[in-house]
Amino acid sequence: MSFRIFRKGMFLSIRSKYRFISFVVVYSALAWLIAVPLRNVTFADMASPSFYSLQDPTSIRLIITVIAAIIIAMLYGFLLSFFRKMEIATLKCIGWGNTHVRTLIIGEILFVSTVGYLLLLELDIHILGINQYVPYVNVSSLIFGGDALLLTLIIIVFCQIPGVLVANYRILKVRPIVALKAK
Amino acid sequence: MGIKAGKITLIAGPSGCGKTTLLNVLSGLDQPTTGRVIFDGMNTAQITEKDFPEIRREKIGFIFQDFNLIRDMTVIENVESPLWPTRLKPKVQEEKAIAVLRAVDLIDRKDHRPFQLSGGEQQRVAIARALVNSPKVIFCDEPTGNLDTESGEEFFQLLKKLNQESRTTVVVVTHNPLWKKYADRFVEMVDGRITKDFGKVSKSKKEEE
DSSP states (O other), X not given: OOHHHHHHHHHHHHHTHHHHHHHHHHHHHHHHHHHTTTTTOOHHHHHSGGGGSSOXXXXXXXXXXHHHHHHHHHHHHHHHHHHTHHHHHHHHHTTOOHHHHHHHHHHHHHHXXXXXXXXXXXXXXXXXXXXXXXXXXXXXXXXXXXXXXXXXXXXXXXXXXXXXXXXXXXXXXXXGXXXXXXX | OOOOTTSEEEEEOOTTSSHHHHHHHHTTSSOOSSSOOEETTEEGGGSOTTTHHHHHHHHEEEEOTTOOOOTTSOHHHHHHGGGTTSSSOHHHHHHHXXXXXXXXXXXXGTTSOXXXXXXXXXXXXXXXHHHTTOOSEEEEESTTXXXXXXXXXXXXXXXXXXXXXXXXXXXXXXXXXXXXXXXXXXXXXXXXXXXXXXXXXXXXXXXXX
16 A cells, blocks of 8 residues: 555545535534543443443444444445546546545545544543633543543544455546546 | 658547557556557566556646546645645645646645536646646546537647647647547557547657557
8 A cells, every 4th residue: 555645545434525624523423422421431331331232322222323424434435436437437547546545535534534533532622721720610521531531532433443344345446548538 | 651750640430449448558548458558668577566656646647538637626636636646735836736727727726626627627627637747648538528519629729739848758649539639659550459549650750668
């Protein structure tokens, strides 16, 4: 995997302004929704089989948000390959293989989801600051712990796999000849 | 038909006569239902999908009617993009891109985005992108279709100049036969058949690509 192409994928995502902003906001909201049920969960809790018993409301909420994250990731993968269809065909015409195009798209997907997560991190830092320096405002219940944040990042990153698979499937289907049919 | 190396071949004809199909077949984007295409000594039908990207990367350049520049890339990134999958060092890639941008007189626009350029400038970026990997052949599909006559003239003058300097083979498909003045060979097509062929090279001199 070419790191240079991966990095260019990140830049491409930023330059697609509206798509970038809208999906960063969506991913950020999603990261928050995943982090909320995990607020009081530790790695030790997740290692326990009772966490997966589906009788715990925390695990049910977590499953729902994870499913939502997977759907969003698949939607983003689909939209990305849809909007970039002509560009993918052009890149294939000028000598890019499927692997190269896939690397570019993975860079774009992972960057957008990570930025969405970083917004949650930023929000948490602000809440921590308010909690520390504005004592008459009680926001301690909104603070996410280190474990919850790390678990959220892991879940967000893993949820991108179906999105990447959707994008990859569509990338494979784009034939370079499409670029000449732009007219 | 044979395409002579280092020359400009212009294929003209009315819409629907099959000239773009011919270009697709010649460039390996499509396979012929009958007959065969020998490109640089290789039968394109025998080249696998896995091998095609490398061949396109090293031997073929494309210029499209709609320019097909990547909107979210700068001019220099668009020009460099065919080199990204190669093993060339980024510094070398940039130097090559800058050299071709100088050749098409767009170096001062290298950090612009395609939508900030005029149609003629965008097509010059497309020429630079097609030339950056020093291909053996450049295929142009209706390259002046979205340009006014003046920009079209400038495009062909530049293409001719670069062809003479780099000796790159150029195959142009167009509906406008007026551009034949820039071509070394002019082929006219009607209903999928070649009806006129001026400047055709004799078999003995022919250097098929």
